[in-house]
Amino acid sequence: MAVLDNAAAVPAPRGRRIGGRLGLLLRSPLALTSAIVLILLVLVALVGAPLVQDFANTQNLRLRFFPPFSLEHGPGYILGADALGRSVLAQLVVGARTSFLVAGATVALASVVGMSIGMVSGYVGGIVDAVLMRLSDIIVTVPSLLLALAVLFVLEPSVVNLVVVLAIARLPVYLRVSRAQTLELRERVFVEASRALGARDGAIIWRDIRPLVVPTVVTVAMLELASVMLAAAGLSFLGVGLQRPDVDWGTLVSEGREYLTRAWWTTVFPGTAILITALSANLLSNWMRASADPLQAAAMDPASTREEAARP
Amino acid sequence: MLKFLSVRLTTSLVALLGVMVIVFFLARLTGSPAALYLPVDATDEMVEAFNRQNGFDQPLLVQFGNFVGDALRFDFGQSLAQQRPAAVAALSAMPQTVLLAFVAMSLTLLVAIPLGTFAALKPNSPRDSAITMFSLFTASIPDFWFALVCVLVFSVNLGLLPTSGQASLLSWVLPVATVMLHPVGVITQVVRGAMLDTLNAGYVQNARARGYSWRRLAFRHALRNAALPIITVAGDRAGGMVNGAVIVSAVFAWPGIGQVLVDAVYNRDFAVIQAGVFVVGIAIILLNILVDLIYAAADPRIRIS
Amino acid sequence: MMMQPHAPLLTVSGLRVRFGATQAVRGIDLAIAPGESVAVLGESGSGKSVTGKAIMGLIDPPGRVEGSVTFGAEELVGRSETDLAAVRGPGIAMVFQDSLDALNPVYSVGDQIMEILAVRLGWPRRQARAEAIRLMEQVGIKEAGKRLGDYPHQFSGGMRQRICIAMAIALKPKLLIADEPTTALDVTVQAGILKLINRLRAETGMALLFVTHDLAVARQVADTLVVMYAGRIVERGNIDEIFRRPAHPYTQALLTSNPGAVRHWSELRPIAGNPPDKAARFSGCAFAPRCPRAEARCSAEPPDLRRVLPNRDSRCHFAEEIAHA
Numbered sequence: 025m026a027v028l029d030n031a032a033a034v035p036a037p038r039g040r041r042i043g044g045r046l047g048l049l050l051r052s053p054l055a056l057t058s059a060i061v062l063i064l065l066v067l068v069a070l071v072g073a074p075l076v077q078d079f080a081n082t083q084n085l086r087l088r089f090f091p092p093f094s095l096e097h098g099p100g101y102i103l104g105a106d107a108l109g110r111s112v113l114a115q116l117v118v119g120a121r122t123s124f125l126v127a128g129a130t131v132a133l134a135s136v137v138g139m140s141i142g143m144v145s146g147y148v149g150g151i152v153d154a155v156l157m158r159l160s161d162i163i164v165t166v167p168s169l170l171l172a173l174a175v176l177f178v179l180e181p182s183v184v185n186l187v188v189v190l191a192i193a194r195l196p197v198y199l200r201v202s203r204a205q206t207l208e209l210r211e212r213v214f215v216e217a218s219r220a221l222g223a224r225d226g227a228i229i230w231r232d233i234r235p236l237v238v239p240t241v242v243t244v245a246m247l248e249l250a251s252v253m254l255a256a257a258g259l260s261f262l263g264v265g266l267q268r269p270d271v272d273w274g275t276l277v278s279e280g281r282e283y284l285t286r287a288w289w290t291t292v293f294p295g296t297a298i299l300i301t302a303l304s305a306n307l308l309s310n311w312m313r314a315s316a317d318p319l320q321a322a323a324m325d326p327a328s329t330r331e332e333a334a335r336p
Numbered sequence: 337m338l339k340f341l342s343v344r345l346t347t348s349l350v351a352l353l354g355v356m357v358i359v360f361f362l363a364r365l366t367g368s369p370a371a372l373y374l375p376v377d378a379t380d381e382m383v384e385a386f387n388r389q390n391g392f393d394q395p396l397l398v399q400f401g402n403f404v405g406d407a408l409r410f411d412f413g414q415s416l417a418q419q420r421p422a423a424v425a426a427l428s429a430m431p432q433t434v435l436l437a438f439v440a441m442s443l444t445l446l447v448a449i450p451l452g453t454f455a456a457l458k459p460n461s462p463r464d465s466a467i468t469m470f471s472l473f474t475a476s477i478p479d480f481w482f483a484l485v486c487v488l489v490f491s492v493n494l495g496l497l498p499t500s501g502q503a504s505l506l507s508w509v510l511p512v513a514t515v516m517l518h519p520v521g522v523i524t525q526v527v528r529g530a531m532l533d534t535l536n537a538g539y540v541q542n543a544r545a546r547g548y549s550w551r552r553l554a555f556r557h558a559l560r561n562a563a564l565p566i567i568t569v570a571g572d573r574a575g576g577m578v579n580g581a582v583i584v585s586a587v588f589a590w591p592g593i594g595q596v597l598v599d600a601v602y603n604r605d606f607a608v609i610q611a612g613v614f615v616v617g618i619a620i621i622l623l624n625i626l627v628d629l630i631y632a633a634a635d636p637r638i639r640i641s
Numbered sequence: 642m643m644m645q646p647h648a649p650l651l652t653v654s655g656l657r658v659r660f661g662a663t664q665a666v667r668g669i670d671l672a673i674a675p676g677e678s679v680a681v682l683g684e685s686g687s688g689k690s691v692t693g694k695a696i697m698g699l700i701d702p703p704g705r706v707e708g709s710v711t712f713g714a715e716e717l718v719g720r721s722e723t724d725l726a727a728v729r730g731p732g733i734a735m736v737f738q739d740s741l742d743a744l745n746p747v748y749s750v751g752d753q754i755m756e757i758l759a760v761r762l763g764w765p766r767r768q769a770r771a772e773a774i775r776l777m778e779q780v781g782i783k784e785a786g787k788r789l790g791d792y793p794h795q796f797s798g799g800m801r802q803r804i805c806i807a808m809a810i811a812l813k814p815k816l817l818i819a820d821e822p823t824t825a826l827d828v829t830v831q832a833g834i835l836k837l838i839n840r841l842r843a844e845t846g847m848a849l850l851f852v853t854h855d856l857a858v859a860r861q862v863a864d865t866l867v868v869m870y871a872g873r874i875v876e877r878g879n880i881d882e883i884f885r886r887p888a889h890p891y892t893q894a895l896l897t898s899n900p901g902a903v904r905h906w907s908e909l910r911p912i913a914g915n916p917p918d919k920a921a922r923f924s925g926c927a928f929a930p931r932c933p934r935a936e937a938r939c940s941a942e943p944p945d946l947r948r949v950l951p952n953r954d955s956r957c958h959f960a961e962e963i964a965h966a
Contacts, residue, residue, distance in 0.1 A: 538739055538742030538743045539742065539743055539744055539745040541699055541737070541743075542735070542737060542744070542808075543745070544699065544729075545697055545699065545729055545735040546729060546730050546734070546757055546761070546808070546812075547725075547726035547727065547728070547729035547730040547761060548726065548760060549723070549726065552760065557745055560745075561745065561746065561747055634747070635746075635747065636746065636747055636749075636792045636794075637746055637792070637794050640795065
């Protein structure tokens, strides 16, 4: 065996497999499929929606309740048509954009605001912390749907209102998570060091604490995407979320409800779209959480571990 | 233990106050609260009279004081549609919803605890993956859509279950299933997580070293400890079942606070919405106190300190 | 089953334990005779605790155990939980490092002790209760009758460890594995626990496998010393003789870095460097990077564990020179 310079220990070489988490993702079929599905859906929503916008609004009374799975009137009506003869597929695409926009904006708003308040609350402590935590308690006391229902009833449905209300309802979880982590980080040496060097509180929070809290918040945000999407759809279904001309998947389900027995596709397809999106987001978040834990990651990738262990 | 409870009581009172503030401001979010309470065709004089009568022209603080006083007396004004006090409309609907939530949560725990335990006993095994998949799947289904699809399949096409109302035992099946849908997946995962933690805890390894069967380890040693975080989450989700109740009322015309609220939205009956939010808020606060009591009773480290 | 007078109680052969890419134990051979007391000594990461757990069958996937562990006439590696459960308790018992973690917080200590007797021996409640009190008194808990209904968090660390020991000896095991039972305790409390263990050994004649990182502690309880480094045994023999005349640079370094082992504080020498990476492969001796005696040969040629003195094994090319220095 070769004589080595400074160490008798040989770290195991990586070989030609793609290492790291990207490699792990590529080797996990379920998570990979979910990621691909999500990317495709987002692309369709962003790129496709403007393209089919007009088509989606085209009413054609001759095609009322045209059933799906037939190419008789062209690929645009492959998923059938609704009560006014509009293409279900086109409406799904337009609805996708709204749904993603609402979910994305809500999560972004809630996570940024929640994280900021949580970090300040955890770092400053004392009465500020007590007050902010009470705020979180209050939001949690009223069930989110109820709260949103009541507020949107008063404020009239619109995309902005929906996003703001949902974001407020979902603040507490970001608040709690970032506060908990900030409390822990506050006692760490590198923070003490910054303080000893005379840095102001705000600077410490921004430079030292924020970079470590962000990954945790991102993980939570990913999990939240699916929940927010479902909540928004529920509110639209009840008639307080969005109303025409804004349309998301929830409003589509609501509209289709009237014709449930006559034209099941107007209800089933929008709901399936929500299901696929939420499921992909949940599968992906679940994989992200599991892969962050080294023991679980090893369990997920037995081939790679065996290969490394088999080396002399 | 007493200290623990008194802390919880103060937090609850603060939360209640906060809820009242929210409800108070609900009406005043728009420029003219009168528009919310009065029918659409109200004349300007009626609006003015209404404002004077209900003190909407007074300073905000005075208004809030009046509001709190009224709220504590459960006076939220008259329900437009029902011609009776809004608070009565809301309160009388609560027992139905509480019953629904109770049944649904009991069934949820009955399903989630064994499933979560079996998943935790062999982590990362095919059966664990299957159970996790099931949990993620149920958490991804929109509950309102699930309800509609079930109606389509089971009521309309197969004629097995009634579409609405509370007539028979069968008519409970779909509403309970709808309300259970999300909690069952979430709580299964929570049980799994809590059991994984406790199964790996020192005292379980120690008990294992004493030669106990896996059944004893899981159910007498691990579960008894895992029950603590499970109780917390179950209590939290039980409160959230009000959300499910609203959906269930919308789809199945199921009686309860959900029905009251859905009707109130449809009828533009704001007084009832306010009353409903307040009543539910109080119910959740009481639920939290109950959960805390159960938790304290179950954990000797809190009971005896 | 008839046991020959000098037949070993426990035999470990070629024990390997790995977790994914990490090799915790890289091939261990060990034998414990009935009534013998063996101390397994090493830094954290040496594989000493894992060895104890592997013997008890407590290593779970993704950990993998290879090799052989024979207790009496029975092979333990690869057996089902049900089969192992029969051996645990009356055969081999274990005491863990963290006594608070080792006791179930929601049941009283009395319940937990009585459970052993009721479940494993089928004793009725009254009989189990009496024995539980007797056991608690045997390990030095005063007013045992009153304290039966107390919960683990109501006891001090030392008392809790005594309770854990009581639970371990309840079924009169032939071998007790103690995994750093005193590490988390105060020095004065530590002395009490060690005294207790020695007394119990004298009373019951049970064998002891004591895992520790503390030389002084090892000396107080054991006859035989096994020194582990990077998942392998590097020295083994009678503990007093090793203290007088170590035959491995690592053991030497341990002796001169331990306040309890040197005669004057000026003789204290810390061990240079860091413990090795557990996922690494070694092309030579694992200790070479930190060894003051290392030569080129050490990084190229891994030494074998061989007999260098009567009743002394060492894994070093220069063992004899070190021993006779």
